[in-house]
Amino acid sequence: MPELRKDPVSGRWVIISVERGKRPTDFVSPSQKRKAGGFCPFCPGNEHTAPPEIIAFRPASTPPNTPGWTLRVVPNKFPALQIQGDLNKMGEGIFDKMNGVGAHEVIIETPEHEQSLATMPLRAVEDVFWAYYFRLNDLKKDPRLKYVLVFKNEGEVAGSSLEHSHSQLIALPIVPNTVREEMDNARKYYDAKERCLFCDIVNQELGSGKRLVYENERYVVIAPFAPREPFETWILPKKHESAFVPPDKSFGSLAEILQRTLRQLDKVLDTPPYNFILHTSPFKDEINDFYHWHLEIVPKLTRTAGFEWGSGFYINPTAPEEAAKFMRDAKI
Amino acid sequence: MPELRKDPVSGRWVIISVERGKRPTDFVSPSQKRKAGGFCPFCPGNEHTAPPEIIAFRPASTPPNTPGWTLRVVPNKFPALQIQGDLNKMGEGIFDKMNGVGAHEVIIETPEHEQSLATMPLRAVEDVFWAYYFRLNDLKKDPRLKYVLVFKNEGEVAGSSLEHSHSQLIALPIVPNTVREEMDNARKYYDAKERCLFCDIVNQELGSGKRLVYENERYVVIAPFAPREPFETWILPKKHESAFVPPDKSFGSLAEILQRTLRQLDKVLDTPPYNFILHTSPFKDEINDFYHWHLEIVPKLTRTAGFEWGSGFYINPTAPEEAAKFMRDAKI
Numbered sequence: 001m002p003e004l005r006k007d008p009v010s011g012r013w014v015i016i017s018v019e020r021g022k023r024p025t026d027f028v029s030p031s032q033k034r035k036a037g038g039f040c041p042f043c044p045g046n047e048h049t050a051p052p053e054i055i056a057f058r059p060a061s062t063p064p065n066t067p068g069w070t071l072r073v074v075p076n077k078f079p080a081l082q083i084q085g086d087l088n089k090m091g092e093g094i095f096d097k098m099n100g101v102g103a104h105e106v107i108i109e110t111p112e113h114e115q116s117l118a119t120m121p122l123r124a125v126e127d128v129f130w131a132y133y134f135r136l137n138d139l140k141k142d143p144r145l146k147y148v149l150v151f152k153n154e155g156e157v158a159g160s161s162l163e164h165s166h167s168q169l170i171a172l173p174i175v176p177n178t179v180r181e182e183m184d185n186a187r188k189y190y191d192a193k194e195r196c197l198f199c200d201i202v203n204q205e206l207g208s209g210k211r212l213v214y215e216n217e218r219y220v221v222i223a224p225f226a227p228r229e230p231f232e233t234w235i236l237p238k239k240h241e242s243a244f245v246p247p248d249k250s251f252g253s254l255a256e257i258l259q260r261t262l263r264q265l266d267k268v269l270d271t272p273p274y275n276f277i278l279h280t281s282p283f284k285d286e287i288n289d290f291y292h293w294h295l296e297i298v299p300k301l302t303r304t305a306g307f308e309w310g311s312g313f314y315i316n317p318t319a320p321e322e323a324a325k326f327m328r329d330a331k332i
Numbered sequence: 333m334p335e336l337r338k339d340p341v342s343g344r345w346v347i348i349s350v351e352r353g354k355r356p357t358d359f360v361s362p363s364q365k366r367k368a369g370g371f372c373p374f375c376p377g378n379e380h381t382a383p384p385e386i387i388a389f390r391p392a393s394t395p396p397n398t399p400g401w402t403l404r405v406v407p408n409k410f411p412a413l414q415i416q417g418d419l420n421k422m423g424e425g426i427f428d429k430m431n432g433v434g435a436h437e438v439i440i441e442t443p444e445h446e447q448s449l450a451t452m453p454l455r456a457v458e459d460v461f462w463a464y465y466f467r468l469n470d471l472k473k474d475p476r477l478k479y480v481l482v483f484k485n486e487g488e489v490a491g492s493s494l495e496h497s498h499s500q501l502i503a504l505p506i507v508p509n510t511v512r513e514e515m516d517n518a519r520k521y522y523d524a525k526e527r528c529l530f531c532d533i534v535n536q537e538l539g540s541g542k543r544l545v546y547e548n549e550r551y552v553v554i555a556p557f558a559p560r561e562p563f564e565t566w567i568l569p570k571k572h573e574s575a576f577v578p579p580d581k582s583f584g585s586l587a588e589i590l591q592r593t594l595r596q597l598d599k600v601l602d603t604p605p606y607n608f609i610l611h612t613s614p615f616k617d618e619i620n621d622f623y624h625w626h627l628e629i630v631p632k633l634t635r636t637a638g639f640e641w642g643s644g645f646y647i648n649p650t651a652p653e654e655a656a657k658f659m660r661d662a663k664i
Contacts, residue, residue, distance in 0.1 A: 002413055002432030004506065012509045015412050015432055080347050080647045081334055093536040094529075095557045100334030100347055151639055159639050170645070174336065177344045178644030197426075204425040225427045275639045307483055307491050307607045312510030313502070315412045 003319075007226035008189070008197055009182050014226045014314040022230060022317035024268045024326055027301040031271045032155040034114040034163055041077075042164035044069070044111045051075040054105060055134060057127055071127050072108045073135060079104035080170060087144055087173055101144055103171035107131050108164065116154070116165050118262040118271075122252075125259050128167065129251035132278065136244065139171045140283050147175045147282050155273025158300045167276075175282045182279065183291055190290035198292030199240050201225075206238075211324045214260060218253040221261050223320030223327070228308070229298050230318035231269060233261060233327070236294040244280040244293045258295070260332065265299060267330040273300040335651075339558035340521070340529055341514050346558045346646040354562060354649040356600045356658055359633040363603045364487040366446040366495055373409075374496035376401070376443045383407040386437060387466060389459055403459050404440045405467060411436035412502060419476055419505055433476055435503040439463050440496065448486070448497050450594040450603075454584075457591050460499065461583035464610065468576065471503045472615050479507045479614050487605025490632045499608075507614045514611065515623055522622035530624030531572050533557075538570075543652050545659045546592060550585040553593050555652030555659070560640070561630050562650035563601060565593060565659070568626040576612040576625045590627070592664065597631060599662040604631040 003016045041049040044067035053064055054073045062068030075083075081102030089098040109128050110120050117125055132150050139148050152167035153159035160166075175183075189197040205212050205222045213221040213233065224234050235257055241247070246254075265272060280286075280293040308314050335348045373381040376399035385396055386405045394400030407415075413434030421430040441460050442452050449457055464482050471480050484499035485491040492498075507515075521529040537544050537554045545553040545565065556566050567589055573579070578586075597604060612618075612625040640646050 001417060004430045004432050004504075006428040008426060008428070010509075013506050017412055017432075080349055085333060092557070093540070094340060094532050095536075096338040096340070098336045100336050100349075149643055149645060151643065153639050172336075172645075174345050176643055176645040177342075181644070200426050204427075208425070225424070277639070277643055307485055307609070311481055311483065311508055311609055312513075313481060313504075313508040 005226035007224065008201070009185060009224075010178065011181060011185050012226070012228075012312060012314070014228060014316055016226075016319050017315060017317045018319050023322075024231075024270075026317075027230065027269065027272075029269070029272050029299075029301050030155065030157060032116070032273050033271050034116065040113055040162070040164050042106075042108045042162060042166060043113050047072075050106075051077060055131065057131075067111070069111060070124065071110070071131055073131055074106050074108065076104040076106050076168065081172070098173065101173055103139060103145070103169070105135060105169050105171075107135075107167045107169070109167065110165050113164050116262075117152075118259060118266050120165070122255050122259060125255035126251045129246070129254055132167075132169070133244065133246060133251075135169055136280075139169075142171070144173050145171045146284065147172045147179065149176060149179075150278040152274075152276045154275070155300065158273040158275050160273075179279060179282065183282070183285075186290045186292070196240050196290055196292050198236060198294065202236055202238055202292075211320045213264070213324050213327045214257065216253055216257050218247060219257045221257060221327075223324040225320060227316055227320050227323070228314040230301050230316060231265065231272075231299045231323045231327075232316075232320070233265070233297045233323075234294050235261060235297070236292060240289070241293055242281045242288045242291050243286040244278060261297065261327075263332040264327040264330045265297070267332050268326045269299055269301065274298060275300065337558035339556065340533070341517060341556075342510065343513060343517050344558070344560075344644060344646070346560060346648055348558075348651050349647060349649045350651050355654075356563075356602075358649075359562065359601065359604075361601070361604050361631075361633050362487065362489060364448070364605050365603050366448065372445055372494070372496050374438075374440045374494060374498060375445050379404075382438075383409060387463065389463075399443070401443060402456065403442070403463055405463055406438050406440065408436040408438050408500065413504070430505060433505055435471060435477070435501070437467060437501050437503075439467075439499045439501070441499065442497055445496050448594075449484075450591060450598050452497070454587050454591060457587035458583045461578070461586055464499075464501070465576065465578060465583075467501055468612075471501075474503070476505050477503045478616065479504045479511065481508060481511075482610040484606075484608045486607070487632065490605040490607050492605075511611060511614065515614070515617075518622045518624070528572050528622055528624050530568060530626065534568055534570055534624075543656045545596065545656050546589065548585055548589050550579060551589045553589060553659075555656040557652060559648055559652050559655070560646040562633050562648060563597065563604075563631045563655045563659075564648075564652070565597070565629040565631075565655075566626050567593060567629070568624060572621070573625055574613045574620045574623050575618040576610060593629065593659075595664040596659040596662040597629070599664050600658050601631055601633065604633060606631040 047065040056072040058069035276297040379397040388404040390401035543555040608629040
């Protein structure tokens, strides 16, 4: 019998088709292993083809926008939003609109074209999180901006147009729907129980172990109870943290667990395309007792997203208990 | 300057990148024109390869599950939900689940493999709506079921695994998130204004004409103010109707406007893959003053859905005013 499950965070129901029980080899998805060759605007030596860098990790001896860096953040050449201008909120009859003020930046994670977050040195992964953190803290100072969405599209079918490993951020003058709904659900849960919903999830998953993929000192990796897609995977801090911050000034533990998780996914699903999205509290309510930041990793294995995002209704052919087991058993 | 717009129905904000202003020819999407050849389980003569028909439109002289039909409804051979069994609602610690009780049916819209809703005789399109209506009314009698989601995946990238023109329905023991949110927003609007949100949208769009594609006696086609995807298109009844019903016992006017709209999309976008989803009131609150049924048609032209459905945040490179103009100008 298939099962209907509710994700308490988003409030959405999904169907888990336990019978169909798709195994990793049932998914046909293009492998995202890097191919060298061809012009790449993110490779060292081509810095002039992107807008000037916002920050870079590079030796003091190297000038900006030249080779020598290990990580760069640059404005998106084709930004979805513009940093200049007033919000100018307006109505149009019954509709609401405002100017597309915001920022759209690209985090170039490594100078090496053939590396990915799964293969680069751990220290480089740590630096990626530092880059997110620095940019979040800088953009927070702009009173027009309410939220920064940090995300990664890995592979063409996941929406990436360039192969060279990078993530993106979009700073917004509004809080996106998904985050707002999660905040609302988490707030209701806290009002009822005086406990953080995510802390309760973490504790239950650590206790049962059924959907647990891995834990280290500070973080836990789980297959969520009601995943939208096969092998959807969440990373959460074990202790309550409402906003994305480096505990004890280090992202080492987070880098370790992210890289390990991506290596497991690469092993089990043959280097799949994926999206990851950082969900953290909005700027104006950053320190709170009810929301808990986390990273959602969603491999792009199925083709049904069109209908599913239109209906808010998901059919998932792989139970998270199965997915977690495949990942735990992966020899990495 | 890009524009941020809020869809009052779903509450979601989208970015309209007016500058990038993508035109129809900028989208590369596989054309969905039918190719004959190969085995098709939905073609006449192959009735035995599908589960026995639930209803069919066929001459009285032809026995069930044999050729002669013009439309058939059959259970999905690989159903996401099962019709037998109890709901058996249960908790698992803090999580909620229930048995996957429901129905998953396929509406085979025509016996002719090479036809689509855009090309088949108008009478056949009318029959498709009658099939939806009959199935909705039958499934409504089952007290375990709360909602029927009627949808169509046209083309492989839109999630369809078979080329032969068909739509699907999934009957559910819960109301899906998207519909619940729309109901909530529409109820709040009604509480504030004593008017239906959708009636106000229809009136504003008919008045301004900017996003109007077409209207006939009973229905209107618009490009919505804050579309998620380029060329997203909605069909709504002009007069308030909370649930999907044939006004004056005819779907003729609806068939005419749907076929016309699909022909315009086929013309402008070279027979694109698309999804459509029927949004109607849930069974238990079918007749109400605040919700207004409608059909959402979403061509599948971009590849960014992975990130976008994960964040609830959409970047649309084509303004709906432009899309509506292209559609109005299409010579069909």
